[in-house]
Amino acid sequence: MLGVSTATVSRAFSEKGRISEKTRQYIIAKAEELGYCANIHARNLSSSNSNIIGFFYPSISTEQPDYFIIEIQLGINQVLLSTGNLLQTNPMPPESQGNGPLASYRDYILSGGLAGVIIVAGSSESVKLVEIARAAEVPYIVIGHMGIETQYTVTFDNAIGAALAGKYFVRTGRHHPAYIGGHLDKRKQKGFREGLGETAASLIFHTGGHTFGGGATAFRELREKYPEIDCVLCANDVLAAGFIKEAIAGDVRIPEDIAVIGFDDVRFARYNTPAISSVSLNLHLLGSTAAQMLFKYINGEPVTPELIRCELIIRESC
Amino acid sequence: MLGVSTATVSRAFSEKGRISEKTRQYIIAKAEELGYCANIHARNLSSSNSNIIGFFYPSISTEQPDYFIIEIQLGINQVLLSTGNLLQTNPMPPESQGNGPLASYRDYILSGGLAGVIIVAGSSESVKLVEIARAAEVPYIVIGHMGIETQYTVTFDNAIGAALAGKYFVRTGRHHPAYIGGHLDKRKQKGFREGLGETAASLIFHTGGHTFGGGATAFRELREKYPEIDCVLCANDVLAAGFIKEAIAGDVRIPEDIAVIGFDDVRFARYNTPAISSVSLNLHLLGSTAAQMLFKYINGEPVTPELIRCELIIRESC
DNA sequence: ATATAATGCGTAATCGTTTACGCAAAACCT
DNA sequence: AGGTTTTGCGTAAACGATTACGCATTATAT
Incomplete structure (x- = not known):
């Protein structure tokens, strides 16, 4: 005292x-x-709030980094750095x-530990958390x-992105x-089919894990069954x-023999050789938009659902 | 009530x-x-503690993910998930x-918001934070x-890792x-030189950014000046x-013409074509070790400095 | 000069837990 | 049965801020 x-x-x-500028200075200095x-x-x-934002996301593995999530986190953090809030991942x-x-997450949210939360869809736990x-x-x-029916959401239109890829393939002869992925991404599949138009008739689906190994396996299986x-x-x-x-290991030329397009446009897609063409979801923008919407929500301003545009980025794999 | x-x-x-099992059950149920x-x-x-661990790291860019940091975070999180603690990044x-x-970080730490912190070295801010x-x-x-003189540290021996790379190059004729990097990583440079032995006499240093673009630039500059x-x-x-x-774009064959070894062994090194040989720091282990040490520290158990062994992982780029 | 408004700051209640203390009841001795 | 220990739980004092309220004091208006 x-x-x-x-x-x-x-x-x-x-x-x-109310406080005089003089005493404020004095107190700040003494402090x-x-x-x-x-x-x-x-x-x-006392004030019953917090300056921590929670970021919850389905994690595939505790061993492998999920590049998709990381780039979203980067976008969120950029906004948070300017508002003085802190991020809990x-x-x-x-x-x-x-x-x-x-x-433990549930308790933390219920007990008022967080000013707001950002939740990435993708697992049943995500839904529970909402x-x-x-x-x-x-x-x-x-x-x-x-x-879930909610206005507090930022999405990306997978279907349109996949359609862009389909159209590109048709246009380039x-x-x-073929489509490689899980059975859950119906939107991508549907969009791809639409983009392909008549060519969709010969479309081959291959389901497997969303991993690097899954991609390698998919190549081998498809090559054997459907060499065309x-x-x-x-x-x-x-x-x-x-x-x-x-494919390269199997002496198949990319893109001459097979053109490949990926999804998400994570950073390393452009590092690869050949650089991977990708449907860009603009993950950074996705994250920063989510963060901005959250602050609006917290401040009681009206929030409307946002949609991030997909863009097809053509690189060497096409 | x-x-x-x-x-x-x-x-x-x-x-x-002390509480009877009966009333506990009753209260839990009612709650x-x-x-x-x-x-x-x-x-x-009331209890003046917290269950949040802070993870502080130098960030190069708000645009590009730092794969190095991410894999450490993964290791930390694995430990935290089992202890019920939460991570703030x-x-x-x-x-x-x-x-x-x-x-804002300073205030948060000083105000007792965190049970403990993990700090990655690499910038002057890191030092201040410690x-x-x-x-x-x-x-x-x-x-x-x-x-900084401290026992609360987990390090990796860059010099030994770099020496392994040097020896490998010599052994494979x-x-x-050449060495490409910043002027700050003296340890790596020194170790590399040691590993090279006599061959070190012809060593070329190239300094530039630690980025993808920096690597490309380095190739062009080195190729022109030192084609050997x-x-x-x-x-x-x-x-x-x-x-x-x-290099591949310039029709130089990897590894036939130039063998390349990277550092850190981040996940995508093995995704690349050709897969990148790398001095593995075992980042996941680095993170989980740090987290375990922190809990020891928090619980008042004695903590001794840890050193993570480097390992040379040879892949297609050699 | 007086009335009124604005300003600055101290008092004390409040936020929702944890925990030292104390007392009754139950459990354990011999 | 009487004494001692153990157990279970309520009382009330922290923890360290925020903030409504009220009282001086100063500024503004007439």
């Missing part, structure tokens, strides 16, 4: 309340000198791996398509297309990389 | 204090029913970009080499080595990817 009440000290830091810093827990308790491993951390956020009345933004295939759309870039690598 | 005092409710959840969840801020204030952009978020953590008496672990170069050690994998891509 340096001659003033705690209320005054609080006012000196809070930018609210600096004494190394005083307002206790964050007391602050949060919460992977949600597949349910098979024990009960998982969902219970319900928790709603129940706790914590502002939330959903990234991607979830079977390809006749034997001359163009491939992959559900993501890592998958495309695996396909391309195995 | 359902007939018991708040103290009893607290005891029902805290696993400490579930009423959707009660202990307020995290009050908890933290805090990029530290280069100082040039405005004042930066350091002040000093802040010390001043605030918050448990911390440093990843990498910082000019290369005679005109037949093996290259790059300061990281992304740099190596850029070098390789530009």
